[in-house]
Structure formats: structure tokens, C-alpha cells
Amino acid sequence: MQTFDLEANGLRALNEKLQAQAQNTNETAWSVVNPRGSHAIAVGLDAPIEVTVNGSTGYYCAGMNQQATVHVKGNVGPGAAENMMSGKVVVEGDASQYAGATGHGGLLVIKGNASSRCGISMKGIDIVVGGNVGHMSAFMAQAGHMVVCGDAGDALGDSIYEAKLFVRGAVKSLGADCVEKEMRTEHIAKLTELLAAAEIDADPNDFKRYGSARQLYNFNIDNAY
Amino acid sequence: MCGIVGLFLKDKALEPKLGTMLTDMLITMSDRGPDSAGIAVYGEDHEGRAKVTLQAVDPDVFNGLAGEIEDECGVAVKLRVIDTHAVLDLPEDKLAQVRATVKSLRPDARVMSAGEVIEIYKEVGLPGEVAKRFDIPQLTGSHGIGHTRMATESAVTTLGAHPFSTGADQCLVHNGSLSNHNSLRRKLAREGVTVETKNDTEVAAAYLTWKMQEGATLGEALEAGIDDLDGFYTFVVGTKDGFGVVRDPIACKPAVMAETDQYVAFGSEYRALVNLPGIEDAKVWEPEPATVYFWTH
Numbered sequence: 001m002q003t004f005d006l007e008a009n010g011l012r013a014l015n016e017k018l019q020a021q022a023q024n025t026n027e028t029a030w031s032v033v034n035p036r037g038s039h040a041i042a043v044g045l046d047a048p049i050e051v052t053v054n055g056s057t058g059y060y061c062a063g064m065n066q067q068a069t070v071h072v073k074g075n076v077g078p079g080a081a082e083n084m085m086s087g088k089v090v091v092e093g094d095a096s097q098y099a100g101a102t103g104h105g106g107l108l109v110i111k112g113n114a115s116s117r118c119g120i121s122m123k124g125i126d127i128v129v130g131g132n133v134g135h136m137s138a139f140m141a142q143a144g145h146m147v148v149c150g151d152a153g154d155a156l157g158d159s160i161y162e163a164k165l166f167v168r169g170a171v172k173s174l175g176a177d178c179v180e181k182e183m184r185t186e187h188i189a190k191l192t193e194l195l196a197a198a199e200i201d202a203d204p205n206d207f208k209r210y211g212s213a214r215q216l217y218n219f220n221i222d223n224a225y
Numbered sequence: 226m227c228g229i230v231g232l233f234l235k236d237k238a239l240e241p242k243l244g245t246m247l248t249d250m251l252i253t254m255s256d257r258g259p260d261s262a263g264i265a266v267y268g269e270d271h272e273g274r275a276k277v278t279l280q281a282v283d284p285d286v287f288n289g290l291a292g293e294i295e296d297e298c299g300v301a302v303k304l305r306v307i308d309t310h311a312v313l314d315l316p317e318d319k320l321a322q323v324r325a326t327v328k329s330l331r332p333d334a335r336v337m338s339a340g341e342v343i344e345i346y347k348e349v350g351l352p353g354e355v356a357k358r359f360d361i362p363q364l365t366g367s368h369g370i371g372h373t374r375m376a377t378e379s380a381v382t383t384l385g386a387h388p389f390s391t392g393a394d395q396c397l398v399h400n401g402s403l404s405n406h407n408s409l410r411r412k413l414a415r416e417g418v419t420v421e422t423k424n425d426t427e428v429a430a431a432y433l434t435w436k437m438q439e440g441a442t443l444g445e446a447l448e449a450g451i452d453d454l455d456g457f458y459t460f461v462v463g464t465k466d467g468f469g470v471v472r473d474p475i476a477c478k479p480a481v482m483a484e485t486d487q488y489v490a491f492g493s494e495y496r497a498l499v500n501l502p503g504i505e506d507a508k509v510w511e512p513e514p515a516t517v518y519f520w521t522h
Contacts, residue, residue, distance in 0.1 A: 037496035056495050056509070075509060077495060078479060096479065096511055115511050116476055134476075135514065 002027050007034035011041065018068075021047040037077070042070050045087070062089045065106060081108045084125055090198075097134075100127045103144070109198040116153065119146045122163055128198035138165055139175065147194050149202050157210055165210040166191050168202060179213040226375040227387075227400040228254025229480075231461045231491035233368040233468035233520050239487055239502075244364030250490075250497045251352040251371035257493055258375035261386035262355040263347025265396040265463055266369040270342050275317040277324060278337040278344050280310050280383060286331050287311045297326045308358045309383070310337065310346055317341060320393075335384065335421075340394030342366070342465055347386035367522055368468050370461050370491075372398035378406070379424040389427045391420065392434035394465035399426040400478045400493060403456035429454055433462065447471045447517045459512075461491050469519040476514035483507040489520050 004014050014032065021027060030051045035041055039058035042051050045068035053061070056074030063082040072080075075093035084103040091099075094112035101117065103125025110118075110127070116134035119127045119141055128147040135153035138146050141163030151169035158175020164187070165178075174180075191204040230250035234240055247264060268276075281287065284306055291304040294313075302323065303314040311334075315323050320339060327334060338345040346359040352373045356362065372387035379385045388396040403409075406425035409432060413420070418435045420427045432453065436446035443464050450460075451474065459478040462469045470491055472480055483490045483498050485507045492498045495509070512518055 036499040037494060058494055058496055075495065077481075093509075094511065096481075097477070116514065 001029045001031055003031045003033060005033050006038060006041070007036060011038055014041065015043060018042055018045050018049070018051060021045075021049050023047055025049065035074070039077070042068070045070070056093065065089060075112070080110075081106075081125075084108060094131070095129075100125050103127075105144075107194075107197055109200070111200075113150065119144075119163075122146070126194055126197075128194055128200060130198075130200050132169070135172075136175070138163055138178075141165070145190065145194060147191065147198070147207070149200060157212075159216060160210075160212045162212060164190075166204075166207040167210065168207045171208075171210070174210065177213050177216045178210055181209045181211045183207070183209045226257045228257030228373040228493045228497070229371070229398050229400050229459065229461050229491065230254060230493070230497050231368075231370045231398075231463075231468060231470070233489040234366075234487070235489070236487035237367075240367060241365045243366045243369055245362040246501065247364075247369045247371050248352070248356040248362045249500055250492060251356065251373060253497045253499075254371075254373050254493055255352050258373040259351055260376045260381045261347065261349045261374045261383070262352040262372065263345065263374075263386045263388050263398075264356070264359075264361055264364075264369060264371040265338065265343060265345045265388040265390070265398075266361075266364045266366045267342045267394070267463060267465065268344060268364065268366040270465075273317050275315055275320045275339070275341050276344060277313040277315070277320070277327070277339045278310060278346070279313065279327065279331075279334045280337050280347075281331070281334045282309065282383075283333070284309055284311070286333050290327070290331060290334075293330055294323055294326055297330070298322050307346070307360065309348065310359060312344055338390040338394075338396065340465065343390065343394045343396060343463070345388055345390055345396060347372075347388065348383055349381060349386065367466075368463060370396060370398050370463050370468075378402050378426075379422060384422050385424050387426060388463075389424070389430040391418075391427065391431040392437065394463075395430070395434055395437075396463045397426065397430040397433065398461050399429060399458055401456060401458035401473065403429060403454055403458065405455040409453070425456070429458070429460065443467055443469055444517050444519045447519075451515050451517075459493070467519060467521040469517065470512055471517045472512055472514050474515040480512045481509065482512055482518070483509045 032053045035055040043063040046066040050069045053072045058077040060079040062070040065084045069088040078096040080099045081089040084106040086106045090109045095114040098117040100108040111130040113131035118133045118137040124143045132150035138157045142161040148167045152171045155175035157178030387398040390396045403425040406428040433446045
């Protein structure tokens with residue numbers, strides 16, 4: 001286990017060190033202490049390493065992640081795991097706005113609540129939230145899955161493409177073209193798999209599925225002014 | 226951008242440290258706005274006394290002012306000059322008369338704040354410089370709000386700096402920008418409420434003052450603002466005994482709050498809160514959109 005004191009050594013040194021790890025590195029376990037709400041912690045990683053951040057972070061934690069597992073023992077600021085490609089990011093606390101935005105792959109787990117615009121424009125990432133998500137979550141979500149064990153705020157899945165949304169609690173309102181859909185066997189199987197990967201104990205049968213009604217895909221003359 | 230910090234103390238033992246804590250929090254937020262910085266502090270209440278904070282480009286205008294006010298108004302006043310600001314200490318029942326007298330005696334001096342306990346210091350420059358100039362760390366009090374500005378809606382001037390105060394013991398700081406401030410400014414003018422600058426935030430402050438003059442509580446005024454103020458905002462407001470926070474319904478502008486038995490704290494980012502006592506065990510949360518949060522002593 002390598003321990004890195006962010007306050008003593010600075011952000012640039014941390015990210016240089018983590019980004020320099022090769023595919024076959026022996027230094028696979030890293031601990032970051034004194035994050036103190038700093039921005040851009042553990043961004044741009046591309047090696048199968050495990051990074052534990054001991055405390056809360058600021059903006060853009062674990063952005064652009066590939067292969068790595070980043071575990072945050074605290075809350076994260078706006079834009080956590082933005083544009084993640086692969087790997088895993090686990091947040092023990094809450095996440096601020098647009099967590100997992102534009103992510104292409106990997107798994108983002110938020111044990112607490114996520115605020116507005118969670119998973120905006122997601123392109124293949126899987127997001128599992130133990131608590132609630134705020135308004136405009138999964139806006140224009142193209143691919144991937146979002147699991148919400150609590151409630152969802154206003155305009156869930158507005159202008160959604162082909163991402164699949166699972167919500168256990170109440171949905172305040174659905175956005176344009178987002179509708180409730182049937183939970184088939186394959187959806188229960190996928191949800192079971194995601195909850196297991198996120199280590200969240202919940203019954204897949206308690207969830208409802210939401211997705212695209214596919215009414216915005218084609219030009220509709222009746223909508224023209 | 227813009228950075229906001231706020232501190233509402235529940236534990237009286239922390240009151241001597243209010244200025245130090247707020248300064249530390251605000252300096253952490255410096256890179257959210259380099260243009261100007263300001264701080265409002267709610268100090269000790271002396272029965273029957275009031276304060277007016279004045280600002281002048283040339284502090285020489287304060288020379289002899291106390292004596293001239295005494296001659297004009299027939300009351301004893303104390304004047305403490307700090308750099309470009311001066312704090313007048315006067316009998317509470319003479320507040321309106323003294324304000325009017327200052328305006329006629331020293332038209333170049335601006336009133337930053339007036340009330341029983343509020344003092345406001347604000348100037349162009351970084352929080353660290355502004356705090357040093359006005360010796361903010363030595364200020365004591367029960368609650369306070371600080372702001373560091375990245376100017377968008379009006380010029381970089383002392384008067385464009387936050388906090389804005391448009392009513393007795395009231396102040397407001399703002400991160401965001403309002404899109405209907407010109408029409409609202411005209412509407413308020415028709416109601417007899419005038420503002421001094423082209424700044425959008427001052428209009429928001431004047432709107433809240435007007436609502437409260439009409440009989441609303443600060444909480445009710447903030448609720449009404451959600452309907453009447455168009456644009457994006459995180460507002461942190463202070464009154465003589467209260468501290469409030471509200472975000473617009475879209476809530477793009479960041480906000481983090483922390484609460485313990487000793488204090489309620491606000492920061493634009495969590496970084497601003499990390500040095501507060503007991504922050505590791507504090508309740509930390511992000512204020513919900515279009516929701517009014519309010520604490521009173």
C-alpha cells in the first residue's frame with residue numbers, strides 16, 4: 001500500500017504518479033490522505049490499480065477513469081467520474097451535480113444521494129445510487145444503466161435515448177419521451193447483477209423500469225411551428 | 226464563478242473567532258473570483274446604539290466628520306476609520322437623521338450598511354488583501370457572510386462588490402446572475418425602492434428588503450423570490466438574528482452546508498469548510514433547489 005499525502009505533496013505530483021503506473025505495476029494499492037475537498041483527484045488513470053481517497057473531494061474526482069478502481073471515503077463535488085471509460089468508482093457519501101456525466105463505461109456507485117443531472121448524457125456507463133437522484137438525471141442518456149434505490153427528482157430521463165433506468169422509490173416527474181416500461185426477465189437479471197456489483201442489498205423486484213418512448217427519434221410535422 | 230462563505234454560530238465560545246474563521250474560509254475561495262471581496266459581520270448588540278459603515282475613495286473625507294455630525298444633530302457619535310471605510314457608532318433613534326446628515330455633509334461617502342449590529346467591508350482585490358486592509362480576522366460576532374467576486378453583470382468597483390445591504394441589518398451575497406434585474410429595478414422604483422448601482426445582486430437585495438417592508442419574514446421573502454427572480458443564483462442572506470440560504474430551481478451554482486452543535490456553515494465548495502472545528506463529524510449536505518433554509522438566534 002502506497003500512501004500519498006495530498007496536502008504535503010500537491011495534486012500534480014499525485015496525478016503524475018498515478019497516471020504513470022503501467023499495466024503490470026506492482027504498486028496496485030494506493031491511499032490518498034488529506035484530500036480536503038481538492039479538485040481533480042485521481043483523474044485520467046489508466047491501469048488496474050486501486051486508489052482509496054480518505055475524505056471528501058471537490059470537482060471532477062476520478063474523471064476519465066480507465067481500468068482503475070477509485071474508492072472515496074467521503075462526499076464528492078460536481079462532475080465525479082465524468083466521462084469514465086472503464087473501471088469502477090465508489091463513493092461512500094453523497095455526490096454533487098452531474099456525477100458520471102457522459103461516461104462510456106465502467107461502474108459508478110454512489111452509496112448516498114446524488115444531486116441534479118446525475119448521468120447526464122451517459123453513453124454506456126452503469127450508475128448505481130443507494131439514495132436519491134436530483135432533477136434532470138439521465139438527461140439525454142444514450143446507453144448504459146442507472147439504478148436508483150431511493151427517489152428520483154423532476155424530469156427523469158428527459159429526451160432519453162436507449163439507456164435503461166431502474167428506480168425503486170418515487171419519481172417526481174418523467175422528462176420528455178421517458179416512460180415506464182415492463183420489467184422483463186433480462187432486466188431483473190441485469191439489475192441483480194448491478195446491485196451485486198455495487199454491494200447494495202435491495203430486491204430487484206421492488207424496482208420499476210423507465211426508458212425511451214422513442215417518439216423524438218423522427219421528425220414529427222405536428223411539432224413544427 | 227464567485228465564491229461564497231457563511232457562518233452562523235450557535236456556540237457563543239466561537240464568537241471571538243468569527244472574523245478569523247470567515248477570513249480563512251474566504252481566502253480558500255479566492256480562485257472562484259479575483260475581482261473584489263467583501264464581508265458582513267453581525268457583532269455585539271449594544272442596547273440603544275446603532276452603526277453605520279461608510280466608504281469613501283479618499284478616506285480624508287472622514288476627517289472632522291464626527292464633530293460636524295454632533296454639531297448638526299446634537300448627539301455624540303464615535304467614528305472609527307479603517308482604510309477606506311469608517312464605522313459610525315450612534316444612538317439608534319438618531320439613525321435616519323444621521324444618515325441624512327452624512328449624505329448632505331459628505332456626498333462622496335457611501336453607506337455600506339446601517340443597523341444595530343451589522344458592519345460591511347468590501348473592496349476591489351483578492352480576499353486576502355481585503356481581509357488584511359480591514360483587519361477582518363479581529364472582528365467578533367454571532368454570524369457573518371463573505372464573498373469573492375468574478376464580475377459578470379456590472380463593473381469591477383467597490384460598489385459592485387458583495388455583500389449588498391439595502392435594509393437595516395440586512396445583507397445578501399450572490400453567486401450567479403439574474404436575467405430580469407432591469408425590469409425588476411423599474412418595478413421596484415415604481416414602488417419607491419431605489420438602488421444605487423447597475424448590479425443585478427443589489428436588485429435582489431432590494432427586492433427582499435421591499436418584501437420584508439411589506440410584512441414578509443425573510444423566509445417568506447426568499448420563497449417569493451423563487452417566483453419573481455429570474456436567472457441563476459445561490460443566495461446567502463443575513464439579518465440581525467438570522468441566516469438564510471436559497472438556490473434557484475435549476476441549482477447550477479454550487480453550495481455545500483455543514484451543521485454541528487457549534488455552528489451552521491456555508492461554502493461554495495467543501496474546501497471552504499475543511500478547517501472548521503469538528504467538520505469530520507458534521508452533518509454535510511447540498512442544499513436542495515428552490516428550497517429555503519433559515520436559522521435564527
